[in-house]
Amino acid sequence: MRFLDTFFNGQVIANYLPDLIAAMGVTLGLAVATIVTGILCGAALACLRVAGIRPVNFLIIVFADVMRALPPLVLILILFFGMPSLGLNLSGWMVLYLVLSAVLTAFAEEIFWGGLTAIPAGQWEAGRATGLSKAQTLVFITFPQAARRGIPPLVNRVLATTKLTALGSVIGVKEILSVSSSAQSFSGSATPLTMAAIAYLVLFIPAVIASHRIERRYHYAT
Template identity: 85%
Template sequence: MGFLDTFFNMQVIANYLPDLIDAVWVTLGLAVATIISGVLGGALMSCLRVAGVRWVNFFIIVFADVMRALPPLVLILILFFGMPSLGINLSGWMVIYIVLTAVLIAFSEEVFWGGLTAVTAGQWEAGRATGLSKAQTLFYIAFPQAARMVIPPLINRVLATTKLTALGSVIGVKEILSVSSSAQSFSGSATPLTMAAIAYLVIFIPAVIVSHRIERHYHYAT
């Protein structure tokens, strides 16, 4: 077998391209849902920490530490195989969504919190001096500044977390890796895996380019 026939077999591509396109849409939907929920959840948790309620902060810190410490695959397997014993049946898609969202919330909360703690005390005092409440100072002064500062690490974490959608292959979610692995097994060709690699590049290279543009925009705006 030649190189092209092994990795770029046109007959295999024609046979499995429709399935892979469907898998790309599944992956994109999962990634977008995870990003929106994870970033918004992390931002909300970081804002709640500002309130200084001890038991709330304790819960947030423990949640963030546990989610960052445990491998996502362990959480996925626990939910997928453990929840039915409690009478709760979750689809593979929902399990991946819940786990990746929880992981992204934990990481983005720490990123946003780092940005909020970097806002100087003078900024908070200036807001209070103009008659703003603590919550208004947070939302109108502190958080916008923090958000600008944390864009680079937040984008990196978002990209890293969304690539974990490939873990869906472990529990049968029809995303890119799952479909391409099945196609490789049936066809006996490495071409489906090449198609998967190209699909990931098509998804993530534009995402990386957009992230660089966003970073440059806010870098020049500061």
């Protein structure tokens, strides 16, 4: 009974469940926005590198390396506490969205670029031989193959990045961990943290299951 009262207190659950449901909506919305932005921007940067413009490629490489090297929390703190001194006040949600999107963009770009470099030169030559321009060959022939090759590692990176939404608790974003931590402090019970764990499972277990199926389907894609 003591275990249940500590981790599954009915009164605490009733008091904080509406707040936690709202926090789940914030977490899910942030995750979806991050995924869409990161994948699209990463694909765009990888395609841009195909043009072979050295200054542009250099900037893309530097961006990807920096974003992958720096801990996301450092970037979040720099933006949230540093930008106001420059006269730019960003909400916690926007800071978290920008940082996680940038991180996912960097990884996605490298994944897509790796797929593009793995495409045999004959594929490019075949496209050009049929009268397609270099851009058309990229869009209709090589990039779809590269994207297919990159699906397994991209799915893993998407899951890893979206779970970083929990870092929003550091800057006051009302996501799951932030709300549950506040509830735990006010209630003096571990129940809100148990609720948070269950909420994360509800949100991410379906995504993990879907990722396994996607990986099995495309792992040996060529």
